[in-house]
Amino acid sequence: MHSLQQQLQQQQQSDADNIKVVVRLRPLFPHEQSKGAAEVAHVSEDYSSLKVVVPGPAGATMQKEFSFHACLGPETSQADVMALCGIQQLLDAALAGYHVTIFAYGQTGSGKTHTMSGKEDIISDDAYNGHEHDGIISRAVHYLFQQVHTRKDAKYSLKASYLEIYNEGVYDLVHFNPKAKSLPVKWDASYGFYVQGLKVVPCSQQRTMMEVIRTGMKHRKVGSHRLNMESSRSHAIMTIYCDATPTDPNSYDFGTIRYGKLSFVDLAGSERVKDSMSEGTMLKETININKSLSALGKVISTLAEHDAAGTTAHVPYRDSKLTKLLMDSLGGSALTLMIACCSPSSLQVEETLSTLSYATRAKNIHNRPTVQYDPREAQSSLLRREIELLRQENGLLREQLRAGGAASGSAYNSLPTTPKVAQLAGEPSVLGIPQQMGSPGSSVASSPIAGLAAPGALSSSPVPHAADEQAAAAGMARANSTGGLAPHSASTEQQLRASLNELDLRSNAARHAAGVSSSGSPINNSELLRRLRETQALLVKFSEENGRLARDNEKLQAGRNVLSAEHATVLDEIDLLRGKLSQLERNVLTAAAMATTTNGSQPQAQQQQQAPGSAAAQGAAGGVAGGGLINIQALLASLGLGGDVAADLPAVGVGPQGAEMGGPGQDWSGTADAEFSLRPSMQMPSGSSSSSPAAAAAEISPGRSVLVSPGGSSRLGMKSRSNLSSASSPGPSSIATAAKSIINRTPLRPSNADTVSFGASQQLEVYSQLPSSATSTSSAINRPLPFKPQDKAAGFLARKDGQQQQQQQRPAAARSPPPRG
């Protein structure tokens, strides 16, 4: 049994919104056995399915299997039914504000009344105090009163009504008058179908409600036919209204009445006239019973078919009084349990199969269980929620603006202030909703029926108000539509509905704050109107404020766009400069190559006499060629980088090639603006025939890279123009890099290694070093070269895979002083 309970719970959670269907097999009676009946229906061991042995052609048999939320065998006791059908959860749901319907369906004599009401004679006993044969209704009443007397979370008020649908007429079974006319079934856009004039009995005591049940059962039409000695000739609906006013101020719906309802529907059984042998009045009853059950079957089929297919269709609720009053339970907002009662007898196998077929279809019906509130309160709650949402949205916008303002500096500060929002946010609303109402977060998940009810089942579905008891009574079905609610877009409405519960807390607290009675009594119309007007005024204010914030936001956005455009322009300029730098580098390399060649044949003095800065590229190259001096300014000018940039540049010189590698004893004194050292293990590019770094550099084709990074164990000095005479010649690519550094106005520091893409397998590495003072430079350049001059070409280029090793050497190498002459 325990596993069945678990199974039920799992199923309830998996298809929480669908109608739950449980099948109950009654025992095979001795009088049936005596007529040769055999048991043809058997419940599986795990209670999830049942098999029916169906007679086939020529005496053969076949088995049909059906599965349901639970299948209860003949041995199942009345107490087990309560537990295995999850009745207690449904009762808790009703106390939490849901509409719950439990209905028994099945052929005549299959045990519907036994399941719902138990043994009538027991209940009829004045000394009744509970019995093992009690059905669901009396057990439910007992549980409900037990709960309402012990629960402290809400003030509960229970009421009851009992009606029957007999020959398509509706009759009050409590205030019974045999001569009374049928009560009219009316439609209300907000409330759905309801029985006008049905009396609802307030029941503060359990015995009062039991009296209602007893009276109702006594007045219900019962007849005797061949299939059932006490056959119900009508459909009976016993309704318990559970109004709950939460009393805990910390509760999410403090003070807002929840209108839960429990409907116990004991249907008249279908019967075949030839089997029941009904005649006369009973025949008429049988025809009407079958007619209304047929209408019920159509509703179930239509709903099941379309819910399974995800389509909508006209559901023929209006075809009978029964289906009108069950409208809320089938495809509506109620939690519904159908108990399909069956006989195991082989003599009734066709009826059993028919019942199981209906029950199978009913499984597919999808309901939307919702907590029920008064529609007028729901309406004002929706408005309050809307205000709250607007308030939150405004707060969020302000936060975003603040964040945006911080990012864009003065732009935000120049925005117009929004005193109204600040004012509104800081004070209670017109409705008196305090700001410290607490954050939303209440949800039905915390309700006792979380496992049964659909998540997000909170809703403002309107239900009859307590003041309209007469209209509200007797299984008044609610329309599927959300009649009476303010028009909203579907998503907004959904959102608002989803938060309704928590906001009804606000409703009550608002009433407190506004000094309005919070006794739970209905709000009168003028008060409601006044509040609605105030709400509307507040909404107008908020929408104005929203508009203002949106405009401010647009201004900020425009400011951001300008900044982005400027940023993009700067990036473009950088790209342009990079391109020009590459060009400059190539020019320098070419010039250096020429200088190498020229320096070999010209006297040093003559080289130094060549004035730097002869125009354009020719000047640059000529400077090198003429005196070993590269005029960066001239080069930049030749590249179109004149003006400010070129004016800032120091001239950088290339010394005679002989001094380039800074051989021992060479004079490196003076202030260096930047120094570059070459790695000793560098290799020439394949196919290179150059014998010097400059020549090697000259062979570097465009697009190859120069890596500038700190350290290096061999050095080339790059000196400022003033120290040119004493400087050793740096590698030409070092000059190019220095030029780049100057153009970018960033000093070459050991940390700012730079790489210009160079090639896949080889790269030229030049390590930069910018001494912090002349003294350190001076001491640095007095160190000996760690490699011989003949290694210099080999040291110029290095494979990339040698880089790691070199990097490890760098700190020591950086500290190594270059040689002094």
Ligand SMILES: Nc1ncnc2c1ncn2[C@@H]1O[C@H](COP(=O)(O)OP(=O)(O)OP(=O)(O)O)[C@@H](O)[C@H]1O
């Ligand atoms: N599970 C059961 N265990 C014991 N007796 C049962 C069980 N189910 C039904 N009965 C008995 O079977 C008889 C018929 O049951 P019941 O009146 O509940 O059927 P019904 O479906 O309500 O029929 P009808 O539609 O004609 O009113 C009753 O005497 C009842 O006590």
